[in-house]
Amino acid sequence: MDATHAARIRTLCASGLDWAAVMSIARPHGLTPLLYRNLNALGPEGVPRGVLEQLGAQSAGDRVRSLQLAAQLVSILDVLAAAGIPAIAFKGPALAVALYGDLSLRRFTDLDLLVHRDDVLSCKRRLLVNGYRPRLLLTPAQEAAHLRSDCEYNFDRERGRITVEVHWDIAPRSFAVRQDHERLWKDAQSIVLNGTSVRVPAPADLLLMLAVHGAKHLWERLTWICDIAEFIRVHPTLDWSLVLEDARARGIERMVLLALTLAADLLGAPLPDAARGRLSAERTVATLARQIEAWLERDAIPPAKSLTALRTTAAMRERWIDRARYMLRTTLTPTIDDWAWARLPAPLFFGYYLLRPLRLAVKYGSRSSG
Numbered sequence: 001m002d003a004t005h006a007a008r009i010r011t012l013c014a015s016g017l018d019w020a021a022v023m024s025i026a027r028p029h030g031l032t033p034l035l036y037r038n039l040n041a042l043g044p045e046g047v048p049r050g051v052l053e054q055l056g057a058q059s060a061g062d063r064v065r066s067l068q069l070a071a072q073l074v075s076i077l078d079v080l081a082a083a084g085i086p087a088i089a090f091k092g093p094a095l096a097v098a099l100y101g102d103l104s105l106r107r108f109t110d111l112d113l114l115v116h117r118d119d120v121l122s123c124k125r126r127l128l129v130n131g132y133r134p135r136l137l138l139t140p141a142q143e144a145a146h147l148r149s150d151c152e153y154n155f156d157r158e159r160g161r162i163t164v165e166v167h168w169d170i171a172p173r174s175f176a177v178r179q180d181h182e183r184l185w186k187d188a189q190s191i192v193l194n195g196t197s198v199r200v201p202a203p204a205d206l207l208l209m210l211a212v213h214g215a216k217h218l219w220e221r222l223t224w225i226c227d228i229a230e231f232i233r234v235h236p237t238l239d240w241s242l243v244l245e246d247a248r249a250r251g252i253e254r255m256v257l258l259a260l261t262l263a264a265d266l267l268g269a270p271l272p273d274a275a276r277g278r279l280s281a282e283r284t285v286a287t288l289a290r291q292i293e294a295w296l297e298r299d300a301i302p303p304a305k306s307l308t309a310l311r312t313t314a315a316m317r318e319r320w321i322d323r324a325r326y327m328l329r330t331t332l333t334p335t336i337d338d339w340a341w342a343r344l345p346a347p348l349f350f351g352y353y354l355l356r357p358l359r360l361a362v363k364y365g366s367r368s369s370g
Contacts, residue, residue, distance in 0.1 A: 004268075009039070033063075035055060040056070073094070089199065220301040314327060
């Protein structure tokens with residue numbers, strides 16, 4: 001922490017903070033470890049003893065949990081490697097080490113792996129043997145459709161105490177984001193986690209993945225914005241012109257610029273010069289940032305499947321063709337909710353493409369009339 005940030009924190013602590021409100025925000029946003037580290041480093045002045053003790057206890061529990069999950073991640077990667085299934089770790093423990101240099105400084109509750117789509121079912125079989133169960137009980141037709149249209153398959157163990165999210169893409173097909181899978185796998189790097197070498201995305205790919213993930217969820221958690229700020233800090237020599245050029249080619253430059261703007265506005269992260277130049281031409285980013293910041297301040301992020309979320313996410317795309325694809329695919333691509341809404345026999349599975357617009361019309365029509 002630099003002197004400027006330390007001075008700001010001391011000033012805030014001396015201003016009569018509502019510590020109950022601070023604590024209620026920190027936990028759900030995943031900020032307890034960072035809050036405790038920074039407050040404890042500055043000394044107890046201005047911070048109630050009970051607050052530091054509570055933060056310390058929560059952080060200690062998080063550290064134990066993080067170590068357990070990291071060990072489980074390494075174990076799963078060993079199982080997959082023995083079966084000849086390549087995998088890349090991202091988010092979770094891998095991200096904590098890559099960005100913060102310490103497992104205990106980023107709270108996470110599940111494990112994320114990226115595998116090739118063709119390896120998902122093989123990965124599933126290995127997880128089943130090791131005590132995991134799929135969260136979704138899908139028929140063969142539903143599972144095939146899920147692999148075509150979605151991006152992850154979730155597995156739980158110990159009654160949901162450990163969750164593994166097996167990804168084969170960074171976003172569902174409906175999100176209309178093109179991932180360069182060949183480059184991602186070719187450029188993957190290695191970090192040491194629990195004494196084991198683990199493959200992780202290259203920095204440029206990681207940034208794009210973080211930006212897309214945050215956009216997909218309307219940046220509802222402050223810890224994701226902290227990740228962007230830390231990414232900027234630990235990669236001072238990154239060629240931002242190339243990163244933004246790559247993002248522009250994929251149609252997600254606006255998402256990346258939004259991520260950088262939120263980190264700058266809320267956490268004082270320095271904006272790369274290349275981003276400053278692009279932001280002058282991308283006025284929509286400032287509007288989106290103000291909206292999300294207002295939602296965060298009021299704890300009022302719209303529900304994921306609401307019309308407001310749909311419109312806001314569409315506005316994060318700079319190309320009209322991507323907005324159109326996103327809207328059309330979201331409207332027409334059947335999901336798990338559609339399969340639960342109506343049970344169709346396997347020979348009539350195509351009927352879900354007709355039922356989805358009907359279900360959405362009923363859902364949103366009833367809301368507007370109410």
